[in-house]
Amino acid sequence: MKICILGAGVLGVTSAYELAKRGHEVTVIERQSAPANECSFANGGQLSYSHAEPWANPHVFPKLFKWAFQEDAPLVLRPSADPHMLRWGLLFLLNCLPSKARANCETMLRLGLYSKQKMAELRADTKVEFSFLGNGTLHVFDNQQSFDGARRHAEFQSKLGCDETAMTPEECFKLEPTLANTTKKLVGGMYAPIDESGDIHFFTVNLAKYCAEKYGVKFLYNQEIARLHKTDNRITHVEIEGQHRDYMAGFDAYVMAMGSHSAVQLRKLGLYVPIYPMKGYSISFNSSEHSPKVSITDDAAKQVYTLLGSRMRVAGTAEFAGYNEEVRKVRIDPLKRGMAELFPKAPMEELTEWACLRPSTPDGPPIIGKTPIGNLFMNTGHGTLGWTQGAGSSRLLADIIDNKPTEIPLSGLDIERNLIKL
Ligand SMILES: Cc1cc2nc3c(=O)[nH]c(=O)nc-3n(C[C@H](O)[C@H](O)[C@H](O)COP(=O)(O)OP(=O)(O)OC[C@H]3O[C@@H](n4cnc5c(N)ncnc54)[C@H](O)[C@@H]3O)c2cc1C
Numbered sequence: 001m002k003i004c005i006l007g008a009g010v011l012g013v014t015s016a017y018e019l020a021k022r023g024h025e026v027t028v029i030e031r032q033s034a035p036a037n038e039c040s041f042a043n044g045g046q047l048s049y050s051h052a053e054p055w056a057n058p059h060v061f062p063k064l065f066k067w068a069f070q071e072d073a074p075l076v077l078r079p080s081a082d083p084h085m086l087r088w089g090l091l092f093l094l095n096c097l098p099s100k101a102r103a104n105c106e107t108m109l110r111l112g113l114y115s116k117q118k119m120a121e122l123r124a125d126t127k128v129e130f131s132f133l134g135n136g137t138l139h140v141f142d143n144q145q146s147f148d149g150a151r152r153h154a155e156f157q158s159k160l161g162c163d164e165t166a167m168t169p170e171e172c173f174k175l176e177p178t179l180a181n182t183t184k185k186l187v188g189g190m191y192a193p194i195d196e197s198g199d200i201h202f203f204t205v206n207l208a209k210y211c212a213e214k215y216g217v218k219f220l221y222n223q224e225i226a227r228l229h230k231t232d233n234r235i236t237h238v239e240i241e242g243q244h245r246d247y248m249a250g251f252d253a254y255v256m257a258m259g260s261h262s263a264v265q266l267r268k269l270g271l272y273v274p275i276y277p278m279k280g281y282s283i284s285f286n287s288s289e290h291s292p293k294v295s296i297t298d299d300a301a302k303q304v305y306t307l308l309g310s311r312m313r314v315a316g317t318a319e320f321a322g323y324n325e326e327v328r329k330v331r332i333d334p335l336k337r338g339m340a341e342l343f344p345k346a347p348m349e350e351l352t353e354w355a356c357l358r359p360s361t362p363d364g365p366p367i368i369g370k371t372p373i374g375n376l377f378m379n380t381g382h383g384t385l386g387w388t389q390g391a392g393s394s395r396l397l398a399d400i401i402d403n404k405p406t407e408i409p410l411s412g413l414d415i416e417r418n419l420i421k422l
Helices: 010-021 061-068 083-094 098-126 144-158 169-175 177-181 200-215 259-268 329-342 383-401
Strands: 002-006 025-029 137-141 165-167 188-192 218-220 225-231 234-240 246-249 253-256 276-286 295-298 303-308 311-319 352-360 367-370 376-380
Touching: 002 010, 010 025, 010 098, 010 200, 010 253, 010 376, 010 383, 025 200, 083 276, 098 144, 098 200, 098 383, 137 144, 137 169, 144 165, 144 188, 165 169, 169 177, 169 188, 200 218, 225 259, 253 259, 253 383, 259 276, 259 352, 259 376, 276 329, 276 383, 295 329, 303 329, 311 329, 352 383, 367 383, 376 383
Parallel strands: 002 025, 002 253, 025 218, 137 295, 253 376
Antiparallel strands: 137 188, 165 188, 225 234, 234 246, 276 311, 276 352, 295 303, 303 311, 367 376
């Protein structure tokens, strides 16, 4: 088949890899001049397969009101005049119900564990470089109640095949000695040995290169998609922005992988899919002997600390600001503060700042597979876990396009669960 992939982020490029490997003729259309220049550029770096608890959960619900008035809160969800944001917010609140949160967590864990396998296969097959580390992740807590809650959650996840180890502060320091200098009063940690880390930008750029060289995948850069056109419930062509409108046609199937912008394009086709931009921030600086080798998550601040080769990355915060990618100081400061508290001896030299929009669904899991439009498929809406879930999601997508049975159930990943047809 001739397949057109819309967007060259990590989901678009892993989709291209899976489809091209099976013999499909793949073209990727991207508005930037290179792959992974938007949300897949400078994220937290964690391949946190074990981290399956969605943002929408009963523990977050009571904190939302308090956080709404705190500029540097981990999550800022304020009611806005944007009807899409309002609808998303209502669905988010609904998904904080315990039964919904449990079901969403199961779906995300299933996809996470599957993605770990598929990432291992991809690495063995392509040998792409991306500062990979297989040292696990360690969540640290400075609040006893949150730590107890995390232990209960780990018991639930262990029944689903994901084991984590509860640790005392001393055990945390033994596992990751650079943490021992922290000025925070830690009460414990949860260690997930199955987790990994790596640089999403290097990965996506190197995988795109591999796909072009090995399978002849065509990457068309600097092409801003204006809209998709359909006739008889099938996409017929892609319209490209520009002084002279350009059209790309002749494809059997199309894959929507435009991150947060997917929802905007789908609305033009009459499909309302609740994917909304959840803005996140990161800082990067030179690593030193005081950088942790195990990727750390500070549970209270919802910030991650990951070593990526010669650079150190601190990432986090979730803010609803529409499609605005401005880097705000008030959201960057908590990242610097967090680094200074957890690793006070580490310098932050040659520091760069970044912000981007996570394509987030209100319930947590992404949307993978068929849409009501015959030849249009989705692989987006991965929110905080697109790097983690990328390899598994794209394998599922390729099986769906090829009409093959998928290796894991697709329940909770379909478009129908939250779809409104306009
Ligand atoms: C601060 C932060 C920290 C994070 N940390 C982690 C982490 O530790 N682990 C993890 O698993 N995930 C993490 N994530 C989430 C992860 O980075 C995202 O889920 C993932 O990058 C989304 O990839 P994507 O391919 O869907 O979107 P993108 O990477 O945004 O790709 C979409 C592509 O579509 C293109 N596009 C959009 N509109 C158009 C158009 N009109 N025409 C042509 N092209 C278009 C864009 O240019 C872009 O290249 C983090 C995110 C943030 C912001």
